[in-house]
Amino acid sequence: MGDLNYRLDCNLPLQELLKQLDDHPELIQQYDQLSRSISSHKAFQGYSEEKLEFPPTYKYVKGGNAYNLSKEPAWCDRILIRGNCTVKNYSSVLETTCSDHKPVVADICIPCKKYKSVEMNRIANQIRSRLIVDDLDSVELDIPECVSFNAVRINEVQKRELVLTNRGSGNAYFQFVSRCNTVCKKWYRIEPLCGVIRPHSSCVVSVQILLDPRSYRVEAD
Template identity: 35%
Template sequence: MGNSCIHVERPAKNGYEKKRKMPCTSAYVYAEEKDYGVRQRPRLEGQDRDVEEVRLKIDGLNGSDMAAFHALTRKDILWFLERSLSDKEKIHSRGIRRIERKAYMLSNTANVHPYLSLHVVTWNMNGKVACEDLGKLVGGRGESSLDLYVIGLQEVPNCINATSLILNALGGNYSLVAASVMVSLQLFIFARTVMRPFINDVRVDKVGIGGLGGVVRRHKGAVGVAFKYKHTSFLFIACHLSPHESNVGERNVQYQRICHAIFSKARRSPNGTSNINLSPACKTAVGQSDVVVWLGDLNYRIEGNRKSVSFLINQNHQKLLRAKDQLCREAERGEIFHGFCEGPLSFRPTYKYDIGTDNYDTSAKERVPSWTDRILYKVKNNNIKADVQEYDCIDSIKTSDHRPVKALLTIHLAKQLVK
């Protein structure tokens, strides 16, 4: 992968690349410095023998025989830790904390490479009220199993309370880390509740670059959330850039503006106007963060007329479509997204659809189908690795003229012992 362009995996030769499933996720749970020793606790009602054996193995551990804990699988640990709150309340609270502490220590011993699993979604709602579809962005209630859920929304109607709708879909094992909102442009980060004590220095920011009025105020710009998870800094940016095929240069300028303004204290003059000093990329939050995930309606288009682009889509000519994609072209020229990566564009362009159908725009404008909705990521150094497990659109959601796009990412963190 070249540092000056987006790395895109080659699609399958015939047809769209087959989806890949996410591997089993890690258990990051609350840890305490103190050890209260081994205590006997009552069993859960209805607890089977296998789970009881897991509990007994955990109870018998101490600092010198931690290696024995490797006999337990992550699945066993997750099953036990993710019992409902009502079941957990039947166990002595100190005992639960000890189990969670031991599970956390396992994921951070020298022989284990810790990682985070991320579910990232971007969706332009087109001002439509779609409460049920917001829940579908993260899967049905009880189906969630990843560490972080990152949801970026554009053109959100005023009457929508996205936080509560998404939390309800995730279930009781997740909590809101942060929400960054600029009218209709919104970004939400949710994490496993047991991870929350290790997420600190949480900050939010926003950068406006203009917008339109109307029933839905289609604000353009970016919102961001930054935090540290243990020793690793994360930055998430959700943006909405200017539309239309001819405005590629304007989008490039907006990208640069966001890069240098997000989480920059000196970006505005006293009278509120823009005062951005385009410092080197390494001086920006984007350049300094260990992991950056950038998502949103970037509005870069596939160049060409409607007829030729539709033919390439129907024939699954992904390589030719990608060659016409403005974002890929500009990144390869070094104009935008230096050092960022993207999964394979193996799904159909996500804009513009006739609402409620699988048909591209049949209005008089006949907009050229394009990959306007994207998710990109960047890691700062070789001690951290990011893998794309899945990159796809969500075709089942048809209430907008955009299809949501999701990415399942695994972030392999640097090995560090619990201190």
């Protein structure tokens, strides 16, 4: 789409040309350079254009709809299409008067494939599961068996780092699983709770303990 600047190969006097455009515009279209070039395969091969059923788009007096007689009228502004689409409407916009050209517009229907979202999600989940299984088959993890702390005192923060190492060739996925409503008690914290460890990489998990009067309860025997 654009100002392709093709003119008319016509030897008619200007006044005769204008009269023909008013009376029989379809006869003038046979002189259109762009239509001839497309038909003879000299330009825009593979493209086509809907039938011209609007006046030439050039050259107008700015601010109105009268032709500027310093130039022969011509269909300079065009919309070409390619592929499996249908043009419902092809016209110019005479109401636009700020230029010596008239813009062109087209309503085009383009066929699109329809996909069932439920089926797409099912297939995506299958692929995701296969990727996870493939990764797990090639995972070799080094995981410490325990994390030790010193004597724990009230209102004293203690932190330890748990290093998870993946020595395999696939991604390793980890997650701390909850046994009740929370992953851990209020008096200790684990970060991150889940993640992905790339091949031949490590991930540091922080474990923090803090006993304060709000996080524990002492019961007397």
